[in-house]
Structure formats: C-alpha cells, structure tokens
Amino acid sequence: MDDMEENATPVRTAGRTPHRAWWVAAVSGLAIVAAGAFTTMSGLLIGPLHAEFGWSRSTIGIAVSVNMALYGLTAPFAAALMDRFGIRRVVLAALTAVAAGGGLTTVVTQTWQLVLLWGVLVGLGTGSLAMAFAATVVGRWFVRRRGLVLGILTAAGVVGQFVFLPVLSWIADHHGWRPALLAPALAALAVMVLVRPLLRDHPADAGVRPYGGTVFVEKPAAVPGAARRALRVLARAARTGPFWLLAGTFAICGASTNGIMWTHFTPAAHDHGMPVTVAASLLALIGIFNVAGTVGSGWLTDRADPRRLLASYYAVRGLSLIFLPLLLAPAVHTPLVLFVVVFGLLDVATVPPTVALAREYYGEDGAIVFGWANAAHQLGAGLVAFLGGVARDASGSYDVVWTAVGALCAAAALLALVLRRPGPRTVTGARPGTGGATAPCFPRA
Template identity: 40%
Template sequence: MVSIAFLTTVFSSAVGSVPQILILPMIREFGWNISDISVATALMYVVLASLCPFGAALMLRIGVVKVVLLSIMLNATGLLLTILAYEKWHLLVSIGVCLGVAAGIIGLGLASTIAIRWFNLKRGLVIGILTSAFAAGQLVFVPFMAWITTVFDWRFAVLPAMIGIGICGLLYFFFGKDWPADLDLPAYGDKDIYHPPAQSADNVMLISLKSLAMAAQQPAFWVLAGTFFICGLTSTGIVGQHFIPFCGDNNVGIVLASSYLAMMGVFNFIGTMGSGWLSDRFDNYKLLGVYYALRGVSLVYLPFSDFGVLAMTLWAIFFGLDFIATVPPTVRLIGKLFGTVSAPVVFGWVFAAHQFGSAAAAYGAGYSRDTLFSYAPAFLIAGAACFAATAMIMSYKAFGPKKLHI
C-alpha cells in the first residue's frame, strides 16, 4: 500500500506541476498575462481546499480504492481539456475544476490515511516517505516536461503525467485495499488486527463536519491549521507555481529553472524522510518552529540573490530540505490527538487550510507580478509569514495546554 500510494503521489505531483510548466508557453502562444493562468491555478487550490476536508471522509465512506480511481479519471480529463483550451475560461474548467476536484478528494489525505491505518510504529517515517513522493515527482517529471515544451509542442508535455496516472489506476484496481484487516493483518507495530467500524450511514459531509466540530474544541487544531495555511502559502502556492516565471524575469530559462526545481526535489526527498525520522523521536512542535523559521530565511533571501548558478544551487538545496518537511510532524500530532478513525478526516480540514494558503499565494503572486512588475514583494511577504508561523508554534508550545504537547 505504501508503494502504490507513493507512485500515485509521484504522478499526482507531476499533474500538479503542469500549470507552472505551461505558463510561459501559453502566454507566448495566446498573448495572455501570467495572472490569466494563475487565476485558474488559484481556483484549483480553492476547489482542492474546499473538498479535501471531505476527501478522507469519502475514503471512510466508500473506500480508499474507489476514491483514488475517481481522482485519476478526473486528472486525465483535466489534462486533456487543458491541451485543448484556447480561451481563458477553459482553464478555469480544466485546471480549476477538474484538477482541483481530483486533487481535493485525495490530497495528503491519502498519505495520512495509509500511514494512520496501516502503521502504528514508524508512522512518522511512513508519512515522510509518502510526502517525499511529491519531491520525486518534481525530480523526475518537471525537467522532462519542461524539455518537451522546448523541443516539441507544449501540449505534449502532459503525456508523462497521463501515462503515469493510468498505470497507478491499474495498480489500485488490482492490488489496492482499504484496511489491513482486508488482508487479515494487524497494523505495523500492533499485535491484534483492528477491525474498522461498519460504514456509517451518515453522508460524507456529516462525517466530516462532526470531525471538525470535535477537533475545533482543541486549541492545537487551530494552531496546526493556521500554520499549515502559511505552509501552503509559502510552498506550493508561491514557489510551486511561480518559481519558473520568477526565474524567467531574471534571465533564467525554463529548462534551467526546472532543473533547480528538480534539484530542490532531490533534497526535498531527503529532507521530508529525515523529518519523518525526526518526528518519531523529537518534540514535533519544536521541529515545526525550526522548519518555518528556516523557510522564512530562504524566501527572504531569494529576491536579493543574483540568480547565478551557485546562488540558485545553494538556494535549491536549502529550500528543498525544508519544502514539505512540515508535513510529518503535523500529521503525527493530529494522529496522536484524534485517533485512527477521525485523524485522517481532521487532517483533511488542516490540509484545507494549507490549500487556501496555496490559492492565496498562487493568485496573489501573479497579480503582484502583473501590477508591480516584480515578484519580490510577494516573496518577502511569504518569508515574513513563515516567521509568524514560528512565533505561533513556539508561543503555543510555551503557553498552551501542556497535556497536548507531543
């Protein structure tokens, strides 16, 4: 289950990278502005954020396998409609709605569900492995898709992602399971087989809202959701969608810029798995405080760099180590606080905050670029937000309810 979830996340990452790969080729062909495409990306994140609280509940209601297969079909539809688009509003449907719904019903809920259901021991490490798959997708596919746009028509760039998600669909159809009990196995680290409760008669929305009502009584939930909003704003929202055009403004070509993203992906892979290992051994709140502070430093530095090879290489290494490192300690805290059944649904709400942050940065950075003719203010604001997240986490650690410190 970890293996096929890892592959699915790799190719989902490739699908999510398509909009930023296509920004420059599409504005050259159609004469659009960057914000014309970034508004579709922002809509994708809004749809994603609106649905991900219900994605884990949907997995609880109809099963993980069915949800993943539905997401794969929507991803394929969205990619196909994107390469057929010739009006701006077409992207709102293909990228905003189709890719948004596809990502929203699995999101990081898939990783958290697999880790929480199938593992008791090594849960943080498993989350680190599965979230590092986002980095693996960048490492393998972003430079390849960027190269395709320079050698062939940009529409061919979606082929690797489409082929990959098709393979994942077959793997889930033949090998996917919903619970360890389906194979008469206990979760890793347990001696007894956990038999999940019978499927609730409640609809998905009611399941999710009940989990939110329960979680909202815990101050830790609001701290984790608030800082995860900042996580989305400062990672997938601004760097994930605007790094390549920002490099283009500074005379760095699309292939070289995507190579920096790939390098970032290598160290993201290392950093996320390392974070998973650390989250099993050290105070998760302190880890989050350090991660956000280091990310803030890297974002503030970038606009003042010379965008030379050495500077960008060092930045890619430093930022890559931290890019998704916040996920394992956040998931581990939620798993401890809310239990095996409810935790994935609660994480869906926290991840919704992450994606609303991504939406704000995806649109805001594009709008800033078109109106101020510079990405620098957006990156500086993102860096300041990271420092605010560190302050929030450490204040809660110092003055919040002691019994919730894990």
C-alpha cells in the same frame, strides 16, 4: 476475489515476505507520484498560455488558484469518503479525474475552460490524493514506523512534483506544452492498472494485522454521511485552539511553497534571464532534497517534539525566501545552489510533524482534521499564487512577494511555539476497529 479477501480470517502471517502494508504503501506512493506531477505543472503552463492566447498572468492565476483551493478543500472530504466507500474506489476516481482534466486541458481555447478543467477537475483529483490520503493509509496499515512511512509517502508526492519537472520542461520546450501535459495524464492511467489488484482498504481485507500491531483488527463498518462527518469534525475542531494554530501555520506553509515557489519560481527566474529549463531543473533539485528532508523529518517526528521541529523549519525557510531575490541571476552560482539545498530540505518537512500533532490532538479524526488544515494550506497557496501574478503584472517583479512570504514564515514559527502538547485529558477508548487509535479529545487550548 475481493469478497474472499474482505471475509478473510486473521490466520495469515507475513513470514519472511514483506508485510502486505508495504505493498499498499508502495502502490499508494505511485498514485501520489502520478497526482503530484500535476501540482507543479502550473509553472510550466503560465508562460506558454500567455504567449499563445495573450491571457494575463493574473487571469491564468485564477485557474491556478481554483486548482489549489480545491486541492485543499477536497482533502477532508476525501478522507471521509475513504471511510465510507473505501480507499481504492476513491483513488481510482481521483486518478480518472486528473487524467481526464489534464488531457482535456490541452484543447482549451477559453479561460473558463481552463478554470473548469485545470482548476476544478484536476484540483479535485489531486486533492483526493493529497497528504490526508497518505495519513489515512498510514493510520490504517501501520502501528510502527508511522512517522517514517508518512515521510516516505510525502516524499512520493515530492517525486511527482519535482523529479519529472525537467523532463516535462524539456518536452514543453521542444514539443509544446500540450504533449508535456499529456505525459502525466497517461501516467495516471497507467497507475490505475496497479491500484485495483494491489491496493486494499484495510489490513482485515488481506487477513493480516497492521504492521507492528500485536492483535488482528476487524475492519470497521462503512461510515455513512461522509460529507456530514467531515463538516461535523470541522465544527468540533474549530472550537479548539490547536486547530487554528495548525491551520494557520499550514496556510503559511502553502503560501511559501505551492503559492510562490512552485508556481512563480520558474517565471521569476526567467525574468532574471535564466532559461526556463534551467529553472525547472533547479526545482527538480529542490525535489531531490525534499525527499531527504521529508523522510528525515518523519524520522525526527518519531523522536522529537513536533512543535519545535515546525518552528525551526518555518524560521529557516523564511530567511531563505527573503534572500532569494538577491540570488536570482541568468546563471546558476553557488549561493543559489545553497538556497536550493536548504529550501529543498525544509520544503515539505512540515508535513510529518503537522500530521503527528493532528493525530495527538484529535485521535481517530486526526486524518480529517489534517485534511482541513491541508485545505488552509491550499487556500494560502491559492491566494499567493494569484497575488504573485497580480504583483508581477503591476510592478514587473516578484521581489516584494518573496519578502512578504518570508515574513509570514517567521510568524508561522512563532505560532508553532504557541501550541501546547495534549495533556492527560486524552481519551483512549477508541471505537471498535480503529486498532486502538486514540479517540479525539478536542482540547480547547
């Protein structure tokens, strides 16, 4: 069946049925949801692991930091591997990794095992299904609605990260952390059943045009040397100013979301007397507003200057984090709910404009360049996840970390305004099979 589809001729039309691209986006979204559930589980593991094994928060933070760093570093290689072996194979391998890593973490007894399973295996799997994966799917299957679809796929990650968090928190509170960790592992296995029949690597495999495209696009040949290509793109991009500005802002984005909020908000709120289940519910509420904020940001990215959007997002996010220590209390009150709404709308809203800028600057290599920016995102996240634990162990409080990260967000807002839009140097002669995608011009300023 696969061979027949890969050799299909471009005679099929969408008619009145949904375009095949929407089915691909749907199953991709489910894979992202399944992987996303693992990315916020760290906050639920810190307390139980500390209580059961006596490990310090900074020691547990090492495994969390490795997880976040590999999550980011895997993304650009995963994007290149998708060009080499196909999207479906990489997605199946990634889901296998997160299911195995999450399931085996329930039997750890030593910290090195936690680092290997939760840090390495889960980090590699979730990184392969990160935002660079979404950018690859959107770039291949959509010509129109790219910003909107990217916002939806990013929101899918948010659903996995936050919407199921109260349920997982309840399971951990009533049945222990091990059953709570097994739940997303089983979900990942379930999604694998849908990936094989529904996910296709390229519109040509299904004999259709990309959504919104006017011509049929032949499937490009597999690109050998995936690792070399990812490194080669990094070497070229690293010689340009926009790359460092995008990577710098996205590193701060990671520090202010995954690094401090997703990892340490629950234990920080618990330090102020708030029950863990209530804190997890607030994170879930952030996730609900993430969906609206991310989809809205994708819509705005199709219509407004991405640089100004980024500057606005980082500035308001920074202010909200600086005020957060004053809002934490044993009970939920109106100012804290307002924080949850504002932070939720801005939390992942940075993704669509960052992807759009990477595509504008680097054309067909934009997904890989964004993957490297995402690596910076996770390195920033991992550093702050570790330092947050160190600060808590040393001072008994997270207050200084919230303030410092808020100041970093102000710096990110300024960096976003320094970016210049690509000029007429952009080259439009893309290689065959890219659907007319812009070839990379690698600007130097």
